[in-house]
Amino acid sequence: MKVRAFPCAVGGRPGYDLEVLAPEATVQDYLEAVNRFIAEEYGGRLCSGGPGRPCTACCWERVPLTYPDVAAYLAEESIREQLAGAPSPLLAFLERFAHVVVDGPVVDVSLARKHDGSCLFLDAGRGRCALYARRPLVCQTYLCRRPSRRAARVRSRVVNAGMDELVRRMLLESRRLGRLPVMHESRRPCPRPEDYDPGPFRGRERFGEVLLRDLLPPGLWRDLIDSRRKGK
Numbered sequence: 001m002k003v004r005a006f007p008c009a010v011g012g013r014p015g016y017d018l019e020v021l022a023p024e025a026t027v028q029d030y031l032e033a034v035n036r037f038i039a040e041e042y043g044g045r046l047c048s049g050g051p052g053r054p055c056t057a058c059c060w061e062r063v064p065l066t067y068p069d070v071a072a073y074l075a076e077e078s079i080r081e082q083l084a085g086a087p088s089p090l091l092a093f094l095e096r097f098a099h100v101v102v103d104g105p106v107v108d109v110s111l112a113r114k115h116d117g118s119c120l121f122l123d124a125g126r127g128r129c130a131l132y133a134r135r136p137l138v139c140q141t142y143l144c145r146r147p148s149r150r151a152a153r154v155r156s157r158v159v160n161a162g163m164d165e166l167v168r169r170m171l172l173e174s175r176r177l178g179r180l181p182v183m184h185e186s187r188r189p190c191p192r193p194e195d196y197d198p199g200p201f202r203g204r205e206r207f208g209e210v211l212l213r214d215l216l217p218p219g220l221w222r223d224l225i226d227s228r229r230k231g232k
């Protein structure tokens with residue numbers, strides 16, 4: 001185990017915190033820590049694909065996407081079949097399954113939602129995620145418990161850097177094909193790939209390829225990896 005999630009009180013209410021146990025911990029280790037915590041605390045009942053009576057609370061909220069989230073969907077056979085023949089599977093996926101908002105140079109990418117506001121992948125009749133094994137990082141790390149300050153910062157940092165890489169690749173791909181970027185909403189759009197820092201997600205397909213220490217600000221990294229020694 002390279003990352004551990006554990007219960008704590010946040011603002012007097014049930015929360016959770018994180019600690020890093022090994023310097024080579026990756027984003028995947030963080031995800032596994034949170035999934036393990038959910039399984040231990042809730043018997044896996046949280047989330048729209050777990051056993052028993054699943055919870056679909058996260059399926060009605062905005063789900064920001066990172067590049068590895070989209071790469072995981074593109075590896076799914078049922079998605080690939082739907083995108084067959086597209087010149088760019090990435091752009092075709094974003095066009096069909098995402099919601100892209102461009103405001104000047106700023107691009108935001110989230111999963112598309114149905115008219116009732118639920119996620120495109122929610123099978124409302126069964127109360128389940130249609131592609132649970134491929135659900136994005138934001139879904140995997142959604143807990144009905146408050147995160148500690150540092151746990152919230154880790155999640156936010158991973159999502160922001162992972163989305164920057166998704167946007168950078170979308171813009172590069174659009175330029176390569178000589179077409180406009182995917183946009184479902186826009187206001188004076190002028191996004192450029194050069195404006196998006198490649199960061200530690202550059203060229204990576206999976207969360208297991210990205211080290212947390214390369215991704216997190218040094219102070220936050222030190223806090224997480226030293227927490228056991230300091231008895232936090």
Ligand code: SF4
Nearest residue numbers: 059119121122129139
């Ligand atoms: S991807 Fe699945 S788990 Fe995530 S919001 Fe959509 S239906 Fe829910």
